[in-house]
Amino acid sequence: MSPASANSRQKFYGCWVTLAAFLNLFFVVGIVFYGFPFFYASLVDDLGFTRSQVTEGILWGFILAAPFSFFLGAFIDRYGPQRVILWGLVLVGFPLVLMGLMSKVWQYYALSIAEVVGYILAGPIPNQVLISNWFEKKRGRAMGWAYLGLGAGGVAAPLVAHQLIARFGWRQAFEITGILIMAVLFPVGWFVTRSSPGELGLFRDGAGEPRSTDPTRVSVRRALGTVNFWLILVGSALVIGAIGTVIQQFVLFLRDQGYSTATAARFSSALLLAGLAGRVIVGYLADRFQKKNVMAFFYLLLAMAIPLLFFARQPGAVWLFALVFGFAMGADYMLIPLVTAECFGLASLGQLLTAIIMADSLGQWFGPWSAGRIFGATGSYNMAWAAVTAAGIVGAAAISAVNPARTRKSEK
Numbered sequence: 001m002s003p004a005s006a007n008s009r010q011k012f013y014g015c016w017v018t019l020a021a022f023l024n025l026f027f028v029v030g031i032v033f034y035g036f037p038f039f040y041a042s043l044v045d046d047l048g049f050t051r052s053q054v055t056e057g058i059l060w061g062f063i064l065a066a067p068f069s070f071f072l073g074a075f076i077d078r079y080g081p082q083r084v085i086l087w088g089l090v091l092v093g094f095p096l097v098l099m100g101l102m103s104k105v106w107q108y109y110a111l112s113i114a115e116v117v118g119y120i121l122a123g124p125i126p127n128q129v130l131i132s133n134w135f136e137k138k139r140g141r142a143m144g145w146a147y148l149g150l151g152a153g154g155v156a157a158p159l160v161a162h163q164l165i166a167r168f169g170w171r172q173a174f175e176i177t178g179i180l181i182m183a184v185l186f187p188v189g190w191f192v193t194r195s196s197p198g199e200l201g202l203f204r205d206g207a208g209e210p211r212s213t214d215p216t217r218v219s220v221r222r223a224l225g226t227v228n229f230w231l232i233l234v235g236s237a238l239v240i241g242a243i244g245t246v247i248q249q250f251v252l253f254l255r256d257q258g259y260s261t262a263t264a265a266r267f268s269s270a271l272l273l274a275g276l277a278g279r280v281i282v283g284y285l286a287d288r289f290q291k292k293n294v295m296a297f298f299y300l301l302l303a304m305a306i307p308l309l310f311f312a313r314q315p316g317a318v319w320l321f322a323l324v325f326g327f328a329m330g331a332d333y334m335l336i337p338l339v340t341a342e343c344f345g346l347a348s349l350g351q352l353l354t355a356i357i358m359a360d361s362l363g364q365w366f367g368p369w370s371a372g373r374i375f376g377a378t379g380s381y382n383m384a385w386a387a388v389t390a391a392g393i394v395g396a397a398a399i400s401a402v403n404p405a406r407t408r409k410s411e412k
Helices: 003-035 037-047 051-079 081-099 105-122 124-134 137-170 168-190 220-224 227-256 261-288 293-312 316-332 335-344 349-378 383-401 405-412
Strands: none
Touching: 003 037, 003 051, 003 105, 003 124, 003 137, 003 168, 003 383, 037 051, 037 105, 037 137, 037 168, 037 261, 051 081, 051 105, 051 124, 051 383, 081 105, 081 124, 081 168, 105 124, 105 349, 124 261, 124 335, 124 349, 137 168, 137 261, 137 335, 220 227, 220 349, 227 293, 227 316, 227 349, 227 383, 227 405, 261 293, 261 316, 261 335, 293 316, 293 383, 316 349, 335 349, 335 383, 335 405, 349 383, 383 405
8 A cells, every 4th residue: 555545544433433432432431421410400300319329420430440450451552442432331321211110329339330331441441542543633622523522422411311211211212222222332343443544554643654653651650659640640530520510410400490391401511512612622723832831721711610500590600601511622622632642652541541531530420429419418509619610610720730741751
C-alpha cells in the first residue's frame, strides 16, 4: 500500500472509529447517566426509596469497583479497548432490563453495581484510550467529536426518558433502554471498532509512515509519584463531582422550585444542548492552546455559573445557568485524557485514566448523595450549591497548577 493510499484509508477509518466512540458515549453515558434522574421520582413514589437511596446504588458501585480500577486499566492497555467495550455493553444493557423487574432497594443496589462495572468497561475510559490511540495532532478535535455523542445523548435523554416513562411506565422504559443499547452498540463494537491503527496496518492521524508520537513514556509507578498526577486526579474529581451533583439533583430541585417535570426536562435539554457547542469548541481550543489552561478555564467558568441556582425561582436565572453551565460542561471528561497523555504518554494511559476516572466517578456520585443528605437534613439545596461552587474553584486551581514539562524533565 502506498503512503498516499494508506493516508486516505487511515483518515476514512479514523472517522468510523470516532463514530463508534460517539455512539458508545451517546448511549452508555448520555442516555443512561443523564436519563437516570428522570427515573428517580418514580422510584421514590412507587417503591418508597429515599432521595439518597436512589443515588446510593451507583455510588456503592464505584466504591466497590475502585480497588480493581488498575486491573481494569491494565486490561485495556494489554488487550485493547474493543474487547473491553464489548464486555461492558453486556453489563450495561442487562442490568437495565432487570431493573424493570425490581421491587426492593437491595435489588436496585445490586443492579446498579453491575451497571457501574459496565459503565467502566464501555464508557469514557476505553473510548478515551481508543481515540488517543488513533489520533495525535488532531486528538483534541477527534475527542471533541466523539464526546458530542455524550452531549447529544444528554440532550435526548431527558425527553426520551420522560416520554418512555409517560407512555410505557418506568419499568418498561428501563427494559426498552437496555435492549436498545445492546441491539445498536454490540454490532458496532464487533464490526466497526478497532483498538488501534496497527490492527489495519495504519498509523495515527493518517500518516503515511510511523512517527515518534509518544516521546513521554512514564510508568504507572512513576506517574503515581508525581504532583501532576494528583493535581489531575483531585482537580477533575472535584469538578466532576460538582457536575454530577447538579445534574443528578437538578430535576428534583426544579420540582421543589415549582416547575413541572416537563419544564424541568426542557431546562435539562437546554443545558445539555449548550454542552454540544462547548465540546466542539473545547476540542479545537485544546489543539491550539495549552490543554491544561483550556481545562482550567472551563472548569472555573462552570463553578461560577452554579450560584445562579440560588435565584432559580426566576426562569431567566435558570435559563442563564443552563446555557453557561452547559457550555462549560463541554470540558468535563474530554480534556482529562488529553492532559494525562501530554504528561505521561500513551503506554500506560488506560491504567492512569482508570484511576483518575474512578476518582472522578466517585465524586460524580458522592456529590449527589451528599446533596440528597443535605436536603434531607435542611430541606434545601443551598448548602450543597455553595459546597460544589467551592469544589469547582479549587478543582480549576489544581488543573491550572499542572505542568507537563515537569514530568518530562523528571524522566530525563
